[in-house]
Amino acid sequence: MYNNENVILNQCPNTGKDSLNAISIRDLNVFADKTQILKSLNIDIPKHKITVILGPSGCGKTTLLKSMNRLTDLYKALEVSGQICIHGEDILLSHKDMSALRQKTGLLSQKPYPLPVSLYKNITYGPKLKGIKNKKILDKIVTRQLKEVGLWEEVKDRLNASPDCLSIGQQQRLCLARGLAVKPSIILADEPTSALDPTSSQIIEKQFMKIKKTYTIVLVTHVVRQAMRLADYVVFMHNGEIIETGGVEIFKNPKTDQMKEYLINGN
């Protein structure tokens, strides 16, 4: 499924501890049967920054994000090639420990999908898979993560309740907390506020601003204003291609017509 013959020869760009980049993507191509979804992407995602991947629906944002934790494996039709380096390691190479690989990143999807277990067990699911069994440590993780996403005060009395009793905004924060509990260094967020009301969206956005000190955040969105509020670095995509990249200044001075048009029409 992964065609990596020529990639093995190339060295992985530096994404280790001393590097400024958390993720380096080189010549990433994704095909679905005959159609090309992602066209030879090259991106360096800076550490401890919010990188916004902006673009209209269907341009391949989700596919790009899913390649970064190999959720593309689930879709037999998708063929991924190229190089995605995280922590100095190409994750697209056939990998023995997929769990460890996926635990390098935390995923926040378009809609909150709490696991069908209690709030407490939602948070401890990842750590338990890592082999942490000690109740005291797990308790600590739950408290810490719920505090980190500002949910602790709201749920501390009902940790054994089902997530169904939370509002959708609270559920999304629970999912963030659950992702952070496996101690990833990177957060992959796929339009995480698109199902939320403005207030809940704002809370999530604030969380992102707060936690970017310790995490590298890759945020997919099609909302220009959200991108403007949060981005440190912007990747503008269209039709599976990267059209423009740069700091926040590209909102003021877009170089390409496609980006100009999107900034005008894409609200």
Place this chain on the structure above:
Amino acid sequence: MGRFRYSYNFITGKWMLVTLAVILCLPVIIGISLGIRSADLLHDNGLIDLLFSSAWAPSKGEFGFLPFILSSLYVTIIAFVLAAPVCLLAAMYITQFSKPRMMKIMYPVADVMAGIPSVIYGMWGIIVIIPFVRDVLAPLFNVHTTGYSILSGGIVLAVMCIPYMLNMLIESFKTVPQGLRESALALGATHWQMVKHVVVRKSFPGILSAFGLGITKAFGETLAVMMVVGNVVQFSLNPFDPAYPLPALIANNFGEMMSIPMYDSALMFAALILLVVILIINLFFRYFIYRSKKIR
């Protein structure tokens, strides 16, 4: 025009209500009519004696239904034990591990299986399962049997339940959102852990419904079981022995029920037991489905 529409709405509205009421009342009506017809027997023999005695001599007025009840339960349990794991694993494989094409093949097969009349399953039981039980399974356990046995009944019933349970299980596994499955994988679960912790748990109420449907279906099935189970009034724990389930009793003796006093009343009572047991099984599963939806 307006007036016409008003009365038209009124009539159709009322009619819908009436039809709904009829449907809701049907089980009650059936239950009551069976109850009335078996009242004579209940009055003469007493409920406890009828349910817990195993003396069956209609000509002497002895009606102990215990062997029939136990036979029914035994055959049903065997069918369930055989069919449930097969269906569960097959549904899991089809929805979680195989190519999507598998599902497209599976649905029509299950539909055809569900549509086959029970008499054909019975015939197939006689031609295939009976010799199989007699010549293959029985020698393995060093027992002698004609093949007409509880086990044969259970196997035939299991096959008959499979399409219903399988379809329902596939449906309920399919409703687990892709995003939820991806969430579990993203947290570091392996594919199998994801299936076990998320898919099975999320669709647990659906699994229970499927099992409930399978069990009630097996318990009430008449013709196919009757053809292979031997129909001997006894109860033995040995699955190679014949038995006599309740539906078979009713179907076999319905023609001559007027020839012996109280026999008609007894058969009505058998039908009532059948109805009540199916009701109990349903309530039981409803309760657990309700529980499993609340607590997890």
